[in-house]
Amino acid sequence: MTKIRFVTDSTCDIPTDLIEKWHIGVVPAFVNYGGESYADDGIELIRAGFYETLPSIDPLPTTAAPSPALAEQVIKATFEDAEHIFILTAPAKLSGIYNTLRLAATEVLPKGSFTMIDSGTVSMALGWQVLIGAEVAAETGDVAAVKNAIERVREESRLYGALATLEFLRRGGRVGWASASLGSLLRIKPIISVEDGEVNSLERIRTFSRAVNRLAELARQHAPLDKLAIGHGNNPEGAQQLQDLLADIAPPDTILFSITPVIGVHSGPGVVGVGVVGKSWRQ
Amino acid sequence: MIANTRLLICDGYVLKSLAQSGLSWLEHNQERINQSNVFPVPDGDTGTNMYLTMRKAYAxxxxxxxxxxxxxxxxxxxxxxxxxxGNSGVILSQLWRGFAEALEGRVAFDAPLFAHALRMAVDRAYRSVVDPVEGTILTVARESTEAVVAAAKNEKDLLILMQIMVEEAQASLARTPDLLPVLKKAGVVDSGGQGLMFMLEGMLLNLQGADISVIADVVSSDSRWEDALVPDDEAGYGYDVQFLMRGTDMDVDAVRKAIDDMGWSTLVVGDAQLIKVHVHVHDPGQPISYAIGLGATLDDIVVENMQQQYEAYVSARQQQEVHVHTSVEDVAVIAVANGDGLKQVFITEMQAAAIITGGQTMNPSTEDFLREIDALPNNEIILLPNNKNIILAAEQAASIAKGKRVRVVPSRSIPQGIAAMLAYVNIRETSGNVDEVAAAMRKSIDDIVTIEITTATRDTELDAVQITTGQFIGLVDGKLVAANDTIETVVRNALYDAGADERELITLYYGDGVDETQATALVELLTDDFAAQEFDIIPGGQPLYPYIISVE
Structure with a gap:
């Protein structure tokens, strides 16, 4: 049995109790505004309060990867209790976090004692890769088995979101199509997916209830579900509506969560999202 | 412009002051850097990230x-x-790290050690990235370093070396769009490279004796790229002149001083037999005549019109801002609309290929449709009449159009047309089949209710509503439901009739007799009745109808 631990970044949205249960090291990303830089660690940035003030922050906050030094601290601390570390992060195509953690790990860990994985996605679609990885690690203690499981989970996991407004994605500037003209005159509530490091526009919808219905349809395409997580950016009613629509296919360990500010800067307030893993990865 | 004192060594005090001026210049230019941020992700914060990184370093x-x-x-x-x-901040930190490693245990550095430390810095930075991409801060760091390494073989003055470094950083930065297509497409230079260049430039300005802290903040945060590029000098960018002077017993310092009096960005290096001259001037003849006048032989003369390069750059960028909506392979839409705002919604927002001006009192003919069908290069076309009186003409045109597959989506109002267009933009990327696209569009037009507000042209009783000439009247899906002297009352009654209190989104397209203030004021009056609904106010500019409203 190899003692295996996990390091990820704060875009993973894993609830605190599970982070503690699996001793997961979480490196915070940063949100910059008003000339200051805040760690997305649940202490410097409080979720509910942040979404309430977000629309009035001008210019819009930006997000940034953590410093390599901070990443080194978290990695070192997690490694103290382990023989091998899996490092799963937000996609390198969207963020500098992957590279920062890679640099930090190379600096402080012995060669061969860690595995870097670009999850290709964020929020609980990343979170599920970490949590299932942790479950498999506890069962097998085998680095190759964990790696294999994560790769299969990665194929079967999806993240869908219904944005209440396109405004923040557009101003955030990380997504090319959002900057295009669509949605600049009319209010649009886009349905997006985050997959292989790309934020895709699946549909443009004008009313939020129809957008949530569409989210439920998209989640259903992956049933039977192994894992389900429903998140929101200060929109508990929207999350509840989605939960009701998916009640019949929700696994017992379904997670309801509040989306972390680093993602909220880009999604804007009001977002409802769903992270699913299809059961088929176990076959 | 150039200080005469030579700087042969740099100690801790000088480095600290250089770091401070690099930081100030980064801060001063951070918005400009943010604006050119497109690689690897166009999030417009490279300047801020590099500034924050450097601020912490200086602290x-x-x-x-x-x-x-x-x-x-x-x-x-x-x-x-x-x-x-951020990415550029991390790379910047690695540059400093490599630089510091080379200077470990040293009290001061001279020209050869400076060159060595820069090389170490670049090595560190390249090693910090998985797949180094050229055309980025890495390229700017490497090429400017290579210029210093080459020059440091003969030049001992750190000020001159710094000048060479900044010149090459600028040149390298200007070349980044040739290396990285995404930059060329966006018409910008690499933002990380730009940040590095500004940091180095700030250091150079310090060495040249400029006090950066007193330079007024001229780059406002909302300035556009055109503003950022406008030359500081009213006479424009002028010419970039470079040549080699060969002779005997030439006085480098005297030549440098004379050339510098003629222009700016002067760089004059060499010895009694060979001098390299680089200067920016408005009259390129001046430095050349001067050099010949000294009896020197001139070689490698290069004169570039920088104003022209700048104008070509600006014009190339402006060209790119024209949008193209349809490619020939796509299913194209021809929509009928009247009013600048509505046309813009169909064209810009919804990517219709063509608009035929028309509506309630101006019904386009079958021929009008046929003309537009012929004019489009597309073979598969959908017609959106957006009025019940225009549907027939459209169907007629579709049936007689030759050589093209034309379908009609029978939209009876502008809101129906817009709902259909939304379905169009959603499906066009995944389906190239005109029947599939038309079916999706048809399905969507039932999702919304249309309200039209106009004025009565005669006294009458219609649909059991008594109306007098000049009154405002409201129609819900074509049926008259309200008449009143006050527009607010008509709109409110029509909204209730349309079931808006149970729906989610109310969109008002205001007509050409209404301005935004009036439309906003009207919505204010309605928010008590429709508190749970979201309102969207769009300038439509349509004639005859002060408001066209969709409820969904």
């Missing part, structure tokens, strides 16, 4: 007063590592 040495350059640079690099933000 680490702010209270250190040491002559020992190795000690100061180590602290600076530690600070940068702690403060590194």
């Amino acid at each position: 680490a040495i702010e209270n250190i007063n040491s002559r020992h350059v190795g000690y100061v640079s180590h602290a600076l690099a530690q600070g940068a590592l702690m403060g590194a933000r």
Whole structure:
């Protein structure tokens, strides 16, 4: 049995109790505004309060990867209790976090004692890769088995979101199509997916209830579900509506969560999202 | 412009002051850098990230007063590592780290050690990235370093070397769009490279004796790229002149002073037999005549019109801002609309290929449709009449159009047309089949209710509503439901009739007799009745109808 631990970044949205249960090291990303830089660690940035003030922050906050030094601290601390570390992060195509953690790990860990994985996605679609990885690690203690499981989970996991407004994605500037003209005159509530490091526009919808219905349809395409997580950016009613629509296919360990500010800067307030893993990865 | 004192060594005090001026110049230019941020992700914060990184780096040495350059640079690099933000910030921190490693244990550096430390810095930076991409901050760091390494073989003056470094950083930066297509497409230079260049330029300005802190903040945060590029000098960018002078017993310092009096960005290096001249001037003849007048032989003369390069760049960028909506392979839409705002919604927002001006009192003919069908290169076309009186003409045109597959989506109002267009933009990327696209569009037009507000042209009783000439009347899906002298009352009654209190989104397209203030004021009056609904106010500019409203 190899003692295996996990390091990820704060875009993973894993609830605190599970982070503690699996001793997961979480490196915070940063949100910059008003000339200051805040760690997305649940202490410097409080979720509910942040979404309430977000629309009035001008210019819009930006997000940034953590410093390599901070990443080194978290990695070192997690490694103290382990023989091998899996490092799963937000996609390198969207963020500098992957590279920062890679640099930090190379600096402080012995060669061969860690595995870097670009999850290709964020929020609980990343979170599920970490949590299932942790479950498999506890069962097998085998680095190759964990790696294999994560790769299969990665194929079967999806993240869908219904944005209440396109405004923040557009101003955030990380997504090319959002900057295009669509949605600049009319209010649009886009349905997006985050997959292989790309934020895709699946549909443009004008009313939020129809957008949530569409989210439920998209989640259903992956049933039977192994894992389900429903998140929101200060929109508990929207999350509840989605939960009701998916009640019949929700696994017992379904997670309801509040989306972390680093993602909220880009999604804007009001977002409802769903992270699913299809059961088929176990076959 | 150039200080006459030579700078042969740099100690901890000088490095600290250089770091401070690099930081100030980064801060001063951070918005400009943010604006050119497109690679790897166009999030417009590279300038901020590099500034924050450098601020933390400087904070680490702010209270250190040491002559020992190795000690100061180590602290600076530690600070940068702690403060590194974003891709470019991390690379910047690695540059400082490599630089500091080379200076470990040294009290000061001279030209050869400077060149060595820069090379170490670039090595570190390249190793910090999985797949180094050229056309980025890495390229700018490497090429400017290579220029210093080459020059340091003969040149001992650190000021001159710094000048060479900045010149090459600028040149390298200008070449980044040739290396990285995404930059060329966006018409910008690499933002990380730009940040590095500004940091180096700030250091150079310090060495040249400029006090950066007193330079007024001329780049406002909302300035556009055109503004950022406008030359500082009213006479424009002028000419870039470079040549080699060959002779005997030439006085380099005298030549430098004379050339510098003629223009700016002067660089004159060499010895009694060979001098390299580089200068920006408005009259390129002046430095050349001067050199010949000294009896020198001129070689490698290069004169570039920088104003022309700048104008070509600006014009190329402006060209790119024209949008193209349809490619020939796509299913194209021809929509009928009247009013500038509505046309813009169909064209810009919804990517219709063509608009035929028309509506309630101006019904386009079958021929009008046929003309537009012929004019489009597309073979598969959908017609959106957006009025019940225009549907027939459209169907007629579809049936007689030759050689093209034309379908009609029978939209009876502008809101129906817009709902259909939304379905069009959703499906066009995944389906190239005109029947599939038309079916999706048809399905969507039932999702919304249309309200039209206009004025009565005669006294009458219609649909059991008594109306007098000049009154406002409201129609819900074509059926008259309200008449009143006050527009607010008509709109409110029509909204209730349309079931808006149970729906989610109310969109008002205001007509050409209404301005935005009036439309906003009307919505204010309605929010008590429709508190749970979201309102969207769009300038439509349509004639005859003060408001066209969709409820969904």
